[in-house]
Every structure is written in structure tokens, then in C-alpha cells.
Amino acid sequence: MTSEFPHTPPRKSYTFSDAVNAEIRRAAATGIYDIRGGGTKRFLPHFDDLLFLGASISRYPLEGYREKCATDVWLGTRFAKKPIHLDIPVTIAGMSFGALSGPAKEALGRGASEAGTSTTTGDGGMTEEERGHSKTLIYQYLPSRYGMNPDDLRRADAIEVVVGQGAKPGGGGMLLGQKISDRVAMMRNLPKGIDQRSACRHPDWTGPDDLEIKILEIREITDWEKPIYVKVGGARPYYDTALAVKAGADVVVLDGMQGGTAATQDVFIEHVGQPILACIPQAVKALQDLGMHRKVQLIVSGGIRTGADVAKAMALGADAVAIGTAALVALGDNDPALEAEYQKLQTTAGAYDDWHEGKDPAGITTQDPELYKRFDPVLGGRRLKNYLKVMTLEAQTIARACGKNHLHNLEPEDLCALTIEAAAMAGVPLAGTGWIPGRNGGF
Amino acid sequence: MQTFDLAARGLRELNQTLHTLNGTTNQTAWEIVNTRGSHAIAVGVDAPLDITVRGTTGYYCAGMNKQATIRVKGSTGPGVAENMMSGTVIVDGDASQYAGATGRGGLLVIKGNASSRCGISMKGIDIVVHGNIGHMSAFMAQSGNMVVLGDAGDALGDSLYEARLFVRGSVKSLGADCIEKEMRAEHLELLEDLLRRGEADAKAKPEEFRRYGSARKLYNFNIDNADAY
Amino acid sequence: MCGIVGLFLKDKSLEPKLGAMLAEMLVTMTDRGPDSAGLAIYGGGGDGLTKITVQSSNPGKDFVDLDKDLKEAIGKPVAMKIKSTHAVLEFPADQVDAARSALAHLRPSLKIMSVGDALEIYKEVGLPKDVAQRFDLAKMGGTHGIGHTRMATESAVTTLGAHPFSTGPDQCLVHNGSLSNHNGLRRELIRLGTTFETQNDTEVAAAYVSQKLKEGQDLGQALESGLDDLDGFFTFVVGTKDGFGVVRDPIACKPAVMAETDQYVAFGSEYRALVNLPGIEDARVWEPEPATVYFWNH
Structure with a gap:
């Protein structure tokens, strides 16, 4: 007999949500942690929580389209004989051939070169596709040293010593067997089809005192011509920036936890590192304390999507930004036009992150010739160029509204924050107040 | 023979001089003196030069060498011949850690002992060590051959891929996924050649070595191997 | 590092x-x-004497008459050797505890670098x-x-x-x-x-x-x-x-x-x-x- 009283409705646990329980069941069934590509998906304080203070009477804005607002940037002016000059301060972050298909790498080179900026190799060596199509190419020097050789060092325009990345500071790389094709295997001196485990530390140096000697060696090999970048994941950015400078870097690349990866443990992506908003002021402070702000350039990455993000990152003190995930989206990654195919992979456009499985219907994160043949590198390059140009125009629009004739003249004082969290992290006042929470708190 | 006084003329001039030669000269014999443990001596050379380094070196001597034969009449610091592409590097004394790290080709001969992480992440280089090697040697070694006339330290060949390891003396312990393997005729033949080229054929015979290689159990993830990760 | x-x-x-x-x-x-x-x-060492090395950020003031003041406090002879920001004070070994507490009282801003019969420690930034x-x-x-x-x-x-x-x-x-x-x-x-x-x-x-x-x-x-x-x-x-x-x-x-x-x-x-x-x-x-x-x- 049913009760005549209303009963308590079923209530699910917030702690043990459906998603959490599903992950527990998946782990129990498979015995492997969740591996995926991309960056963190959790909600984080971000550039969206900052707003610019446009000019009006106390400051005077510049006229759009007519009055100059320059966007160029010099990188590597500290020691390199041949520093890099880019037309726009938005660069393409390191993504490996292996993680990406050859045509996708080519498209990145085409788009970046047409927009007047640089591309970056990744954990798998330099391909002809990207060297041939990239006017300015940054060559990553990684712990795995796959494909590393002095000829490519000498034909690169700069060398980026990768110590860490935002998706996994302190972790190594991973490329699962599905993507180790004949060509990828040959470039990395590995058997085909095996899981590739990249080391988390460099094989022949540890710590800043050794790094200084490693940088000396690379400079000697390249006759002091190339700028040396040092890339770190956003974990302890004050110390890491200071030590990269002490070790002799020309440029520091700082990747916040929103930065993507080709594949790593979900637990790493979601639980290690700091958001880029919190990282930039710490790195800038380190540069300022050493008297090196603007002398050693700072490139930041991790969740840069729009010209507003570019302008905000630069106002906080960055010299340039790098984009990875956004560039893949511009090329056509996760496009709703491919929804039927994403459904077949039991996912949906906008959520697809199993890049390591090599089944990308967009033909971008795959080594399957049937799939990557679908991708047109010329069209992809065109799309990337358009996107880079739009970002630049957007950043200029904001800079002009703040009365700046160069993007580099944006300052933290041009910003306010919408939330207390963002105000504390970015070190700018909460909107409508002069209050910067945590100021003088140190790092 | 050209003599280069490193203390007098400096590292930058040394490497610039060696780079400029680039196979277009008949000044192929060089001697570097007054090394005093300096780093990055004769790095990035890409010419069939014959270079003799008199004295002990710091980090990364002969780094990324191509084509050249570089003889060190002394001991070397960390990372000698790191990422070597081709050519030959012969160290008369001992080598510090990371000898031949990530080397992709050529031959590295160490007549004394090599310290820890010898041949780490090697990718095709051949390494012949007349003495002993330290712990974690051939860690994640991908391809190439390592020949050790003496003993190996702890965790030899940890997380090894397809590099072949030949040790004549004792092995303190094997790393994860590294096992002893059968020595076949092809390996004896390979060893004979490496011992000859490594100037060690008078000291040891191929039959005296044992071969170690990858068990290939870590090649694709399996939770039952979790203890090895 | x-x-x-x-x-x-x-x-x-x-x-x-x-x-x-x-x-x-x-x-x-x-x-x-x-x-x-x-x-x-x-x-x-081995002469029955012991040494305290102290550091001062204001040696021109702290080290003036430091040996005299310490001698007065412990009632035993004290030898002092000044080197820049550091001073080595030497006195009978059985007076170590007395000297330490006297120093804390006499010159509270001094930092003790080392104590021992044979050891002296010198360190600075730069x-x-x-x-x-x-x-x-x-x-x-x-x-x-x-x-x-x-x-x-x-x-x-x-x-x-x-x-x-x-x-x-x-x-x-x-x-x-x-x-x-x-x-x-x-x-x-x-x-x-x-x-x-x-x-x-x-x-x-x-x-x-x-x-x-x-x-x-x-x-x-x-x-x-x-x-x-x-x-x-x-x-x-x-x-x-x-x-x-x-x-x-x-x-x-x-x-x-x-x-x-x-x-x-x-x-x-x-x-x-x-x-x-x-x-x-x-x-x-x-x-x-x-x-x-x-x-x-x-």
C-alpha cells in the first residue's frame, strides 16, 4: 500500500555526481586513468573577469582606422644576434607533428606567415611542411629530444627550451600507439604502434645552474644568432621566470593551466598548475625585480581566444601571447558541421578531446591518411590568417579606445576587475573601488 | 696541425672557427690546449676534422658532433657527445654523467669509466666503455648499441626501447622492463666490429659479454604493470 | 642551485x-x-679555546668594544678578529654558553654564523x-x-x-x-x-x-x-x-x-x-x- 504522505524525492549527491560516478565505473572497468587532449575544462577566473577603462575626458582616445596603433613586437633582443621581429603579438604555440597531421602543421605555417607571426614545432622534430611554410619557426628543445639535430637548430629562427607546459607542469609527454605511424616512428627513432612516453626532466641537465650551461651550448652551436626561449608551465611563475632569466634566456614563455596538450592524464590537466590570469603578474614581478621587464620578453599562453584576451594579457605585462587550442578551432577542430561524425565517436562537437586516439574527423589531430586528406591546408591557412587578423584588430580597437599608439603601452592601470578573485589574481582594483585584494601579500 | 689556445682566445672564437671550416678547408687537424674544464668545447662541428682536446673538459664537449673525430686527452664533464649525429668521439679518461645522451649516430668511446646515465635516451649512437658505467645508464634508450667492458650500476636499461646493451662484467641491477637476452651469432658479429672500432679488441672478446634488451612489456599501457610506471 | x-x-x-x-x-x-x-x-683547535663567528649589518657600531664588553660579561679573556661584516671572538672553551647568552644581551642584532673550536664561517651576498x-x-x-x-x-x-x-x-x-x-x-x-x-x-x-x-x-x-x-x-x-x-x-x-x-x-x-x-x-x-x-x- 502506498503512503498517503508525500515522500522525500530522490536526491543525488553533489560530491558523488553522475559524472564522478561514471568516472569511477570507467576506472574500475578499464584499469587505466582517463587520458585526453586539450586543456582544463573546469571554471576558472579568467580574462573575462577583467574590463578596460576606455578614454573619454581625462584621457583621449585614438581614432579607429586612421590614427596609428602599432602591433609589432621584437623577441630575443637580450643576447641573440638575430632577434625576431613579428608584425603581430599573437604567435602559434608548440604542437607536434605526431599530435597534428602534416597538412595541419602546414596550415599553421601558412596562416601564421600570412599574418606576420611565428609558429612552433613540438615534441616530434621539425617537418618540411612547417619549415617550408613558416616564415618564422621556433624549434622546441624538449626532454625527449625526438628528431633533435643541429641542422634543424641552425635553420630555426629561435630555439625554445621546454621545461614544462601549463596542462601538466612537472609531467612528461605522451603519445599513444594509435598515432605512431611509420613516419612518426621514424622521426622519433621508435618502433611503430607503441606508446611513447616522454621524460619529464631533460636527459642531460637539471636545475637552473645546469640550464645556464645548456643554454651556453645551444648558443655556441648556433653561433649566438638565435634567440633562446625558455618555456615553463604556470606553477611557480615568479621563481621559474627569475631563474630562466638568471640562466640566460632571451624570452620566457609562460603557459597557464588552460593551455592544451596532445594527451595526458585528465587528473593532471584538471588539478595541477595555476590559471594564466594568476601567473602573468607573478612573472612580470620577477622580471621587474630583476630590471628585465621588456628586456627579456614574456610570451603568455593558456586560454587566449580573442583580441580582448590579447589586450588584457599585454596590459598585465606580457610582450606577446601564444595560441594553441584556438588555432585548432580556427582550422576546423570541433566544428558542429561534423556533428554526425562526432556522434559516431560517442562525443559531440565542442567536447571532442580524444585527440590521442587519432580518429579526428576534422583531419587535424590524426595520422590516418584517410582522415587528414579531408583537411585542406591552403583553406586552413586562410582561416587561421583571418582569425589572427581579427584578434589583432580587436586588440587594436581596445588599445585605441584607451589612447595607446602601440599595444605595448597598455598597462594594468587600464583595467578593473569584476570579481574579487580576478582582482586579487590580476592585481588590478575591483571595479568601482581602489581595492586590490592581496596586494603586498607576496607570492 | 693547427693549435688553438682556449685560455688565450676564448670559447666563442674556438667554436666559430671550427664552424666556419665546414669541410671547405685542408686545415683538418686541430689541437685545443688549455681547456681547464671549460664547457661546450667543439660543439656543433659539421666537418670531417680531426680534433685533439688536450686536457679535461666541462659539460657537453663535442655536443651534436657531425663528421668530426674528436679525441679528448683527459676526462670529460657531463653530457660528452650529447646528441651526436655522426663521427667519432674518443675520451681517454673518464666521462661524467649523461655521456652520449640522446646520441643519434656515430661512435663514442670512453677508455676510462662512465658515470651515471650513460647513453640516456640514446637514439642510434654506438657507445663503447672500457671501464664501468654508473646507475640509470641507457634509461629510455631507443636504439643503437652500448658495449661495457666493466660493470654496470643500478637500474641498467630502465624503460628501455630497442637499444642493445652488452655488458662483460656484473650488472648491479636491471631497470624496469630490461632483461637478459640470448646472444646470437649476429650479436657476436656486431660486438666484434664495435670492439675493434672502439679500440677494445685487445682487451675483450665478444663471447665474454652478456646481452640485455627490452622485455617490451611497457610498450602499450597495461594496468597490471602499474608498479613499473 | x-x-x-x-x-x-x-x-x-x-x-x-x-x-x-x-x-x-x-x-x-x-x-x-x-x-x-x-x-x-x-x-x-685543541688549545682549550673556542670561537664564535658573528655577523653584523652595522659592523662600525656593533664591533666597537665588543671584545671588551664580552670579556667583562664572562670574566675571561676574549680575543677579537674583525673581517668586514664578520668578527671572530675567541675565549676559553668552557665559556661557550655564557658567551652566547652575553652576546644576545650585549648586541641583540648580531647573527651567529658558527660556534666551535676550529670552525669559522664567512658568508655574504654578492x-x-x-x-x-x-x-x-x-x-x-x-x-x-x-x-x-x-x-x-x-x-x-x-x-x-x-x-x-x-x-x-x-x-x-x-x-x-x-x-x-x-x-x-x-x-x-x-x-x-x-x-x-x-x-x-x-x-x-x-x-x-x-x-x-x-x-x-x-x-x-x-x-x-x-x-x-x-x-x-x-x-x-x-x-x-x-x-x-x-x-x-x-x-x-x-x-x-x-x-x-x-x-x-x-x-x-x-x-x-x-x-x-x-x-x-x-x-x-x-x-x-x-x-x-x-x-x-x-
Whole structure:
């Protein structure tokens, strides 16, 4: 007999949500942690929580389209004989051939070169596709040293010593067997089809005192011509920036936890590192304390999507930004036009992150010739160029509204924050107040 | 023979001089003196030069060498011949850690002992060590051959891929996924050649070595191997 | 992250030159540690006297009549030797506790660098060559010594953050590497009564060794315990009244090279530091094994 009283409705646990329980069941069934590509998906304080203070009477804005607002940037002016000059301060972050298909790498080179900026190799060596199509190419020097050789060092325009990345500071790389094709295997001196485990530390140096000697060696090999970048994941950015400078870097690349990866443990992506908003002021402070702000350039990455993000990152003190995930989206990654195919992979456009499985219907994160043949590198390059140009125009629009004739003249004082969290992290006042929470708190 | 006084003329001039030669000269014999443990001596050379380094070196001597034969009449610091592409590097004394790290080709001969992480992440280089090697040697070694006339330290060949390891003396312990393997005729033949080229054929015979290689159990993830990760 | 040098003399004829040899080794390691430098030097002892080395940020004021004031306080003769920001006070060995408490009272701003019959510690911020000059290290004699050049990682560049750290009477420690569990250890050591002067990880290692000695271990045992309890990367060189010891963490990827001849045992973070030692060409040169404690005693 049913009760005549209303009963308590079923209530699910917030702690043990459906998603959490599903992950527990998946782990129990498979015995492997969740591996995926991309960056963190959790909600984080971000550039969206900052707003610019446009000019009006106390400051005077510049006229759009007519009055100059320059966007160029010099990188590597500290020691390199041949520093890099880019037309726009938005660069393409390191993504490996292996993680990406050859045509996708080519498209990145085409788009970046047409927009007047640089591309970056990744954990798998330099391909002809990207060297041939990239006017300015940054060559990553990684712990795995796959494909590393002095000829490519000498034909690169700069060398980026990768110590860490935002998706996994302190972790190594991973490329699962599905993507180790004949060509990828040959470039990395590995058997085909095996899981590739990249080391988390460099094989022949540890710590800043050794790094200084490693940088000396690379400079000697390249006759002091190339700028040396040092890339770190956003974990302890004050110390890491200071030590990269002490070790002799020309440029520091700082990747916040929103930065993507080709594949790593979900637990790493979601639980290690700091958001880029919190990282930039710490790195800038380190540069300022050493008297090196603007002398050693700072490139930041991790969740840069729009010209507003570019302008905000630069106002906080960055010299340039790098984009990875956004560039893949511009090329056509996760496009709703491919929804039927994403459904077949039991996912949906906008959520697809199993890049390591090599089944990308967009033909971008795959080594399957049937799939990557679908991708047109010329069209992809065109799309990337358009996107880079739009970002630049957007950043200029904001800079002009703040009365700046160069993007580099944006300052933290041009910003306010919408939330207390963002105000504390970015070190700018909460909107409508002069209050910067945590100021003088140190790092 | 050209003599280069490193203390007098400096590292930058040394490497610039060696780079400029680039196979277009008949000044192929060089001697570097007054090394005093300096780093990055004769790095990035890409010419069939014959270079003799008199004295002990710091980090990364002969780094990324191509084509050249570089003889060190002394001991070397960390990372000698790191990422070597081709050519030959012969160290008369001992080598510090990371000898031949990530080397992709050529031959590295160490007549004394090599310290820890010898041949780490090697990718095709051949390494012949007349003495002993330290712990974690051939860690994640991908391809190439390592020949050790003496003993190996702890965790030899940890997380090894397809590099072949030949040790004549004792092995303190094997790393994860590294096992002893059968020595076949092809390996004896390979060893004979490496011992000859490594100037060690008078000291040891191929039959005296044992071969170690990858068990290939870590090649694709399996939770039952979790203890090895 | 740093450079370490050490020299333990077997040949007495080299003793007057100890400071000169160590100062040169120290300056060679400047690239590894340009932020600050320090030297612990051992000499004398066995004469019934003991020494306290103190540091002042205002030596022009603090050191005036310090020997007189201390003599008055403890009622025994006191000899003082001033070197820049440091002063070495020497007095009868049975007066150590009295002298310490008198100093805390007489000149509360003084920092104690070392206490011991044979040990003196000199350290300051700045380039190793400037630090060596300031203290005239090259003129010092002794039986053995340890030097350090520092590239600060996470803690501040200050005099007290420089190495060596004193771990107890006639004992000191220097470090190259970076510890990863020092905050937890620091809390435990504070609970046990240790007072810390810096946020430096090495100070925790030094205090850890002191604590183990207090618990009755000898220095070798304390270092063995450290292999279990200290996490992260380290090469330690420790000094005692009679000798010195070396230990590296089990991963041992920070550099370390040693040389031994009939005349001395030497330690350097790089071979470069050793190149000018007499007879180095024929020395036995090797790298210390991971997780292994080495000791040399007179």
C-alpha cells in the first residue's frame, strides 16, 4: 500500500555526481586513468573577469582606422644576434607533428606567415611542411629530444627550451600507439604502434645552474644568432621566470593551466598548475625585480581566444601571447558541421578531446591518411590568417579606445576587475573601488 | 696541425672557427690546449676534422658532433657527445654523467669509466666503455648499441626501447622492463666490429659479454604493470 | 642551485695555502651561483679555546668594544678578529654558553654564523670574488674547508640565506639542489624547539642534522637518516672538526666530482673547480655514488 504522505524525492549527491560516478565505473572497468587532449575544462577566473577603462575626458582616445596603433613586437633582443621581429603579438604555440597531421602543421605555417607571426614545432622534430611554410619557426628543445639535430637548430629562427607546459607542469609527454605511424616512428627513432612516453626532466641537465650551461651550448652551436626561449608551465611563475632569466634566456614563455596538450592524464590537466590570469603578474614581478621587464620578453599562453584576451594579457605585462587550442578551432577542430561524425565517436562537437586516439574527423589531430586528406591546408591557412587578423584588430580597437599608439603601452592601470578573485589574481582594483585584494601579500 | 689556445682566445672564437671550416678547408687537424674544464668545447662541428682536446673538459664537449673525430686527452664533464649525429668521439679518461645522451649516430668511446646515465635516451649512437658505467645508464634508450667492458650500476636499461646493451662484467641491477637476452651469432658479429672500432679488441672478446634488451612489456599501457610506471 | 667546493688537506705543508686554494675554487664556481657566497674554514683547535663567528649589518657600531664588553660579561679573556661584516671572538672553551647568552644581551642584532673550536664561517651576498676579497679568504690557513656559491631558487638572497649553514659546534653543511618536503620538516623541527632564521630549504637540512645529533646519532648516521627523510634533490657536503663528508640523493643528477691524492681530498660541483690543485693530473678522480655517505677524517 502506498503512503498517503508525500515522500522525500530522490536526491543525488553533489560530491558523488553522475559524472564522478561514471568516472569511477570507467576506472574500475578499464584499469587505466582517463587520458585526453586539450586543456582544463573546469571554471576558472579568467580574462573575462577583467574590463578596460576606455578614454573619454581625462584621457583621449585614438581614432579607429586612421590614427596609428602599432602591433609589432621584437623577441630575443637580450643576447641573440638575430632577434625576431613579428608584425603581430599573437604567435602559434608548440604542437607536434605526431599530435597534428602534416597538412595541419602546414596550415599553421601558412596562416601564421600570412599574418606576420611565428609558429612552433613540438615534441616530434621539425617537418618540411612547417619549415617550408613558416616564415618564422621556433624549434622546441624538449626532454625527449625526438628528431633533435643541429641542422634543424641552425635553420630555426629561435630555439625554445621546454621545461614544462601549463596542462601538466612537472609531467612528461605522451603519445599513444594509435598515432605512431611509420613516419612518426621514424622521426622519433621508435618502433611503430607503441606508446611513447616522454621524460619529464631533460636527459642531460637539471636545475637552473645546469640550464645556464645548456643554454651556453645551444648558443655556441648556433653561433649566438638565435634567440633562446625558455618555456615553463604556470606553477611557480615568479621563481621559474627569475631563474630562466638568471640562466640566460632571451624570452620566457609562460603557459597557464588552460593551455592544451596532445594527451595526458585528465587528473593532471584538471588539478595541477595555476590559471594564466594568476601567473602573468607573478612573472612580470620577477622580471621587474630583476630590471628585465621588456628586456627579456614574456610570451603568455593558456586560454587566449580573442583580441580582448590579447589586450588584457599585454596590459598585465606580457610582450606577446601564444595560441594553441584556438588555432585548432580556427582550422576546423570541433566544428558542429561534423556533428554526425562526432556522434559516431560517442562525443559531440565542442567536447571532442580524444585527440590521442587519432580518429579526428576534422583531419587535424590524426595520422590516418584517410582522415587528414579531408583537411585542406591552403583553406586552413586562410582561416587561421583571418582569425589572427581579427584578434589583432580587436586588440587594436581596445588599445585605441584607451589612447595607446602601440599595444605595448597598455598597462594594468587600464583595467578593473569584476570579481574579487580576478582582482586579487590580476592585481588590478575591483571595479568601482581602489581595492586590490592581496596586494603586498607576496607570492 | 693547427693549435688553438682556449685560455688565450676564448670559447666563442674556438667554436666559430671550427664552424666556419665546414669541410671547405685542408686545415683538418686541430689541437685545443688549455681547456681547464671549460664547457661546450667543439660543439656543433659539421666537418670531417680531426680534433685533439688536450686536457679535461666541462659539460657537453663535442655536443651534436657531425663528421668530426674528436679525441679528448683527459676526462670529460657531463653530457660528452650529447646528441651526436655522426663521427667519432674518443675520451681517454673518464666521462661524467649523461655521456652520449640522446646520441643519434656515430661512435663514442670512453677508455676510462662512465658515470651515471650513460647513453640516456640514446637514439642510434654506438657507445663503447672500457671501464664501468654508473646507475640509470641507457634509461629510455631507443636504439643503437652500448658495449661495457666493466660493470654496470643500478637500474641498467630502465624503460628501455630497442637499444642493445652488452655488458662483460656484473650488472648491479636491471631497470624496469630490461632483461637478459640470448646472444646470437649476429650479436657476436656486431660486438666484434664495435670492439675493434672502439679500440677494445685487445682487451675483450665478444663471447665474454652478456646481452640485455627490452622485455617490451611497457610498450602499450597495461594496468597490471602499474608498479613499473 | 649552486656550486660547491671542498678541500680536506692530508699534507700539512699545504695548510697555510688552504684559503688561497679554496678562494680560487670558489670563484671558479661563480656561474653556478652568482647571488651569494660563503666559506667554512677549519683551523687550530685543541688549545682549550673556542670561537664564535658573528655577523653584523652595522659592523662600525656593533664591533666597537665588543671584545671588551664580552670579556667583562664572562670574566675571561676574549680575543677579537674583525673581517668586514664578520668578527671572530675567541675565549676559553668552557665559556661557550655564557658567551652566547652575553652576546644576545650585549648586541641583540648580531647573527651567529658558527660556534666551535676550529670552525669559522664567512658568508655574504654578492659575487664570489667580491665575497672572497671582502673577507681576505686567500690569506687564511687551515686544515680543511667548504665553500658555496648560491643561485637562489625560492628563498630570498640574504646573508643568512647564504651557505654554509652551521649545524652545531664545529659542524656545517652546504647544499646543491632543491628539497621538496622542507616545509613539513620545518614545522616538525619547530615543534621540537628549533628556531629558524630563513625560509631556506638548506637551513632545514642543517637543522635536521642538528636534531639527529641531539637525539644521539653521529654525523654519518644523521646523513643516513636524511636519505630516508629528506625528499627532493641534494648534494650535501658537511664539515666537522676533524674532517668532511659528502652525500647525494638517490637520483643524484646534480653534478659532483671528487679528487684524491696523497696531499688532499677535494670536492667540486664541476671539475673546473679542481683544475689548479697541485698534482690534479694524477689524482684519482671520481663521482660520488647516489645515496652513499662518504667521510674523511684526520
